[in-house]
Amino acid sequence: MKGSEAVKSKSIPEYWAIKPGFEEEIKKIINERPEPEISLDYEIAENDYVKTGKASSDVKFFLKKLGVNPEVLRRVAVASYEAEINVTAHSKGGKVTANIYSDYIIMMFEDYGPGIADIEQAMQPGFSTANELAREMGFGAGLGLPNIKKNCDGMYLSSEPGGSTTLIFFIYYEEKSYAAK
Amino acid sequence: MPQNDIHTKEYFHSVVFYREDCIGCTKCVRVCPTEAIRVRMGKAIIDPHRCIDCSKCVSVCPTEALRVEADKLESIYSFKYRLAVISASYEGQFAEDFGFKNALKALYHLGFDEVAEQAMITNITAEIIRDYIKIHPNIRPILSSNCPAIVRLVQVRFPSLLPNLLHIESPMSMLAKYYRDKIIREKGLKEEDIGIFLIVPSASQVTAVHQPEGNYKHLHNGAIAINEIYSKVLAMQKELEEDTRPIVSYANGLSWALSGMEAEEIATEGIETLAISGIHNVIEVLSNIEGHRLDQYHYIELRNCEQGCVGGGLNIENPFVAASRIRKLINNSEKIKIDNDYFFRLYKEGYFDVTQLEPRSMMELDKDIKTAITKMKRVKEITDMLPGIDCAVCGSPTCKALAEDIVLEKAELSDCLIRLRKLRTKKNEE
Numbered sequence: 001m002k003g004s005e006a007v008k009s010k011s012i013p014e015y016w017a018i019k020p021g022f023e024e025e026i027k028k029i030i031n032e033r034p035e036p037e038i039s040l041d042y043e044i045a046e047n048d049y050v051k052t053g054k055a056s057s058d059v060k061f062f063l064k065k066l067g068v069n070p071e072v073l074r075r076v077a078v079a080s081y082e083a084e085i086n087v088t089a090h091s092k093g094g095k096v097t098a099n100i101y102s103d104y105i106i107m108m109f110e111d112y113g114p115g116i117a118d119i120e121q122a123m124q125p126g127f128s129t130a131n132e133l134a135r136e137m138g139f140g141a142g143l144g145l146p147n148i149k150k151n152c153d154g155m156y157l158s159s160e161p162g163g164s165t166t167l168i169f170f171i172y173y174e175e176k177s178y179a180a181k
Numbered sequence: 182m183p184q185n186d187i188h189t190k191e192y193f194h195s196v197v198f199y200r201e202d203c204i205g206c207t208k209c210v211r212v213c214p215t216e217a218i219r220v221r222m223g224k225a226i227i228d229p230h231r232c233i234d235c236s237k238c239v240s241v242c243p244t245e246a247l248r249v250e251a252d253k254l255e256s257i258y259s260f261k262y263r264l265a266v267i268s269a270s271y272e273g274q275f276a277e278d279f280g281f282k283n284a285l286k287a288l289y290h291l292g293f294d295e296v297a298e299q300a301m302i303t304n305i306t307a308e309i310i311r312d313y314i315k316i317h318p319n320i321r322p323i324l325s326s327n328c329p330a331i332v333r334l335v336q337v338r339f340p341s342l343l344p345n346l347l348h349i350e351s352p353m354s355m356l357a358k359y360y361r362d363k364i365i366r367e368k369g370l371k372e373e374d375i376g377i378f379l380i381v382p383s384a385s386q387v388t389a390v391h392q393p394e395g396n397y398k399h400l401h402n403g404a405i406a407i408n409e410i411y412s413k414v415l416a417m418q419k420e421l422e423e424d425t426r427p428i429v430s431y432a433n434g435l436s437w438a439l440s441g442m443e444a445e446e447i448a449t450e451g452i453e454t455l456a457i458s459g460i461h462n463v464i465e466v467l468s469n470i471e472g473h474r475l476d477q478y479h480y481i482e483l484r485n486c487e488q489g490c491v492g493g494g495l496n497i498e499n500p501f502v503a504a505s506r507i508r509k510l511i512n513n514s515e516k517i518k519i520d521n522d523y524f525f526r527l528y529k530e531g532y533f534d535v536t537q538l539e540p541r542s543m544m545e546l547d548k549d550i551k552t553a554i555t556k557m558k559r560v561k562e563i564t565d566m567l568p569g570i571d572c573a574v575c576g577s578p579t580c581k582a583l584a585e586d587i588v589l590e591k592a593e594l595s596d597c598l599i600r601l602r603k604l605r606t607k608k609n610e611e
């Protein structure tokens with residue numbers, strides 16, 4: 001499944017959604033790539049609905065231990081769970097890295113394909129290609145990605161048909177807007 | 182004497198620990214849902230902040246070092262007028278040939294002047310909750326708050342869900358208010374002459390009586406365990422049969438002793454409900470609610486005890502047997518009209534409102550997030566050095582918990598015997 005490297009050199013469709021006020025902060029993170037305080041890695045298996053959710057509940061537990069604001073914690077829980085389920089339901093499996101910093105968290109999901117044909121379409125509330133098993137498990141309303149977007153301060157999605165899908169989101173612990181600075 | 186190291190000024194606990202009886206077996210450590218127990222120097226230590234009086238530990242302790250202590254029956258005699266408020270599970274404890282009317286009569290013979298059933302206000306409570314759901318459209322799901330162990334669980338482990346708890350006093354407290362007023366009015370007694378005692382099926386209800394959360398206005402005077410009076414009641418069968426006093430029972434409201442019935446009764450007019458019982462199931466569901474995964478429900482009934490209150494540790498009868506008796510009682514019951522308007526009016530006037538509950542969070546490693554992160558890094562490093570088999574031999578519930586205890590200077594790395602042995606074998610091999 002390592003073939004995705006070659007695919008990556010081509011220009012890949014990307015999608016960005018950043019809450020107003022967070023543009024500068026997030027650009028800075030991308031340019032400077034600061035070392036996370038704590039980094040956690042998890043594998044996510046295809047169609048394994050028993051184990052999926054482990055990464056997001058583990059990350060939630062870590063944030064509780066750090067004393068992160070309960071409302072922010074719930075937003076991280078929602079976004080990470082939706083993203084984790086998407087890897088389980090729509091891809092051949094993948095991995096997630098949670099990078100914990102002292103004032104925000106970044107979670108990066110990367111899977112082994114088959115990619116998303118049309119990202120704009122995938123972002124539409126209600127759009128879903130969920131298979132029968134996913135629907136039986138109660139997923140497939142087409143609300144996962146919009147929900148992730150709603151709960152993050154910044155979100156990045158890149159994918160192409162046949163290649164892997166990468167989803168990254170940024171959530172700050174303080175619910176303030178950075179616009180005022 | 183109990184070694185009340187779990188009693189502090191801050192927190193009352195009905196689960197008490199007798200240190201001299203403890204053999205340090207760690208059984209309790211493994212089952213505690215809030216990781217409140219450690220074994221150190223061969224004896225258990227219970228963290229009073231984290232203990233929610235669920236009594237899981239009591240049921241696994243092989244030496245009865247952990248017990249539930251409720252009020253003694255004798256304590257009722259210091260009041261001139263005594264009211265018993267009985268939990269719905271009480272009536273399921275007695276076989277048909279004994280008769281639930283005898284079980285009610287028995288309370289008079291034990292020294293009570295009046296007997297009230299929780300069942301009396303089941304209907305009106307459901308109505309109040311339905312109204313609460315309607316006037317709080319932005320809170321979904323609303324979580325039941327009449328199981329005190331669950332309220333404390335949310336305070337300790339799920340503080341983000343505190344606003345979701347139904348902030349209305351429990352049916353038992355509403356009844357206490359009703360009867361206190363009635364007795365003062367009808368009997369011309371003073372407040373302090375009246376003793377109101379709950380007859381309860383679980384440890385957490387004893388705790389709730391002695392240390393209610395929120396701003397309960399009409400305190401009960403004590404809580405007596407069902408198993409404390411059970412054999413006394415049975416022994417009275419003969420005299421009870423000779424006692425011809427009329428007994429009014431609201432048996433058709435007994436349903437809330439059974440898990441699922443509250444949810445079922447509230448689910449009308451498009452209200453979606455769900456019922457969960459058993460502390461570990463509840464924890465799983467609360468975690469899902471935290472991730473906004475059950476927002477489609479208006480109301481979720483949560484019970485610490487499996488099967489609901491009939492499964493409480495202070496009952497005598499097997500929960501399934503008690504449940505089947507209660508179902509029979511409900512089916513054969515007559516409907517009695519009660520003054521529902523009285524309760525609804527008081528509720529609307531805000532009389533049963535409870536102030537926003539505070540977290541009891543002992544989750545964070547440090548108040549300062551930067552320090553917490555530094556500690557968390559240490560926890561991670563240490564966790565990687567531990568075997569990861571969660572054997573609890575060290576006295577901490579899991580390897581992760583031991584790592585945390587070490588960082589918080591409550592344990593040492595050498596407490597892990599498995600690791601020590603591995604190191605020793607490695608040394609011998611070299």
Ligand SMILES: Nc1ncnc2c1ncn2[C@@H]1O[C@H](COP(=O)(O)OP(=O)(O)OP(=O)(O)O)[C@@H](O)[C@H]1O
Pocket residue numbers: 082086087089090091111113114115116122123127128129130138139140141142143144145146165
């Ligand atoms: N990791 C992924 N790999 C491939 N396709 C994906 C991936 N994540 C999302 N998609 C595509 O985007 C669509 C929309 O995703 P979204 O999470 O919004 O809805 P859903 O997963 O179908 O349903 P829901 O999340 O409501 O259960 C999916 O149906 C799928 O076609």
Ligand code: SF4
Pocket residue numbers: 196212213214215216217218227231232233234235236237238239
């Ligand atoms: S009563 Fe429950 S919460 Fe308290 S120590 Fe025992 S198992 Fe833990």
Ligand code: SF4
Pocket residue numbers: 202203204205206207208209210220224225241242243244245246247
């Ligand atoms: S279960 Fe707990 S309290 Fe009971 S003997 Fe074992 S360690 Fe001691």
Ligand SMILES: [Mg+2]
Pocket residue numbers: 082085086139140143144145
């Ligand atoms: Mg999805």
